[in-house]
Amino acid sequence: MTLILLNALLPIFVGLLLGYIAGRRGLMDNLNVRNLIVLVMDIAIPCALFYTISRTSWPVLVEQSEPAVMMAVVFVALYAASYIWARKSLKMSISDASVLALTVGFPNSAAVALPLLTTAYGPSSTVIAALSIAVGAITISPLTVALLESDKLSDGKGVSIQAIAIKFLRAFTRPVVWAPTLALVSVYFGLHLPSYVDRSLTILGSAASGSALILTGVVVSSQTFRFDRKVAWTTAAIVLIQPLFALCITELFHMSHDDIRDITLISAIPGGFFGIVFGKSFNATPEIVSSALIASYGVGAFSMAGWMLVFTKFV
Numbered sequence: 001m002t003l004i005l006l007n008a009l010l011p012i013f014v015g016l017l018l019g020y021i022a023g024r025r026g027l028m029d030n031l032n033v034r035n036l037i038v039l040v041m042d043i044a045i046p047c048a049l050f051y052t053i054s055r056t057s058w059p060v061l062v063e064q065s066e067p068a069v070m071m072a073v074v075f076v077a078l079y080a081a082s083y084i085w086a087r088k089s090l091k092m093s094i095s096d097a098s099v100l101a102l103t104v105g106f107p108n109s110a111a112v113a114l115p116l117l118t119t120a121y122g123p124s125s126t127v128i129a130a131l132s133i134a135v136g137a138i139t140i141s142p143l144t145v146a147l148l149e150s151d152k153l154s155d156g157k158g159v160s161i162q163a164i165a166i167k168f169l170r171a172f173t174r175p176v177v178w179a180p181t182l183a184l185v186s187v188y189f190g191l192h193l194p195s196y197v198d199r200s201l202t203i204l205g206s207a208a209s210g211s212a213l214i215l216t217g218v219v220v221s222s223q224t225f226r227f228d229r230k231v232a233w234t235t236a237a238i239v240l241i242q243p244l245f246a247l248c249i250t251e252l253f254h255m256s257h258d259d260i261r262d263i264t265l266i267s268a269i270p271g272g273f274f275g276i277v278f279g280k281s282f283n284a285t286p287e288i289v290s291s292a293l294i295a296s297y298g299v300g301a302f303s304m305a306g307w308m309l310v311f312t313k314f315v
């Protein structure tokens with residue numbers, strides 16, 4: 001079990017640490033990361049999502065529809081709860097609250113889920129890992145972009161549901177959103193890509209995990225850190241409350257052991273970088289978010305190892 005944990009977790013944190021060191025020592029610019037964001041968000045991850053989903057048969061995807069819906073429920077529930085807490089208790093603006101909510105609600109599946117689940121449980125977990133990225137990319141990610149854009153245009157005067165809905169639909173022009181959607185359509189109609197296109201997507205998508213890990217480390221290296229009660233609660237929501245909620249709701253619906261394990265482990269992954277990346281473009285980078293993100297990675301190795309041990313020995 002120790003070797004499985006090392007094989008699954010150590011490469012992930014080595015990638016994160018390399019990005020962090022590169023950012024802190026000035027080897028990579030951790031303030032102007034637009035080019036790296038484009039590489040990860042607009043090229044590598046969309047290609048990885050497309051080829052992973054498009055290589056899966058429609059019956060298998062149908063089998064994974066229940067886990068996908070369950071992950072959407074978990075992500076949206078934590079997003080909504082975090083957003084309300086940030087607005088009501090922390091008195092944050094709409095933009096800052098949406099960034100915090102996305103950091104809590106959307107685990108760093110892009111960098112961690114694929115290598116973690118594939119290494120620990122084999123290729124059969126690849127589909128659900130990819131679907132976890134797709135679920136977050138087509139639900140709470142475009143919602144965050146819509147809230148950020150609507151809040152900026154409103155000049156702090158409040159936003160309407162109609163404005164958010166329009167911005168939400170516009171967010172689907174982003175490659176990380178439409179790529180998995182297009183892949184699902186192609187699988188449904190039984191479309192097959194030429195071998196050279198498939199090979200191209202494979203090569204470009206193979207950079208997704210490594211580049212996402214480096215990007216996460218670089219982004220985190222630029223953030224200030226201050227630990228207080230608010231950061232502690234936010235960190236607990238990321239690494240403890242979300243996986244506990246995922247475990248309870250999947251048990252409630254009597255899902256299979258593998259689905260319960262995979263969904264819970266995905267929910268236990270430290271916070272994603274999407275929130276801070278989106279927030280940078282709108283001057284919405286609250287200190288509590290950056291501090292909680294750093295803290296979640298500090299305890300993430302231990303918490304994920306703990307959850308893996310729980311499922312190996314007790315569940």
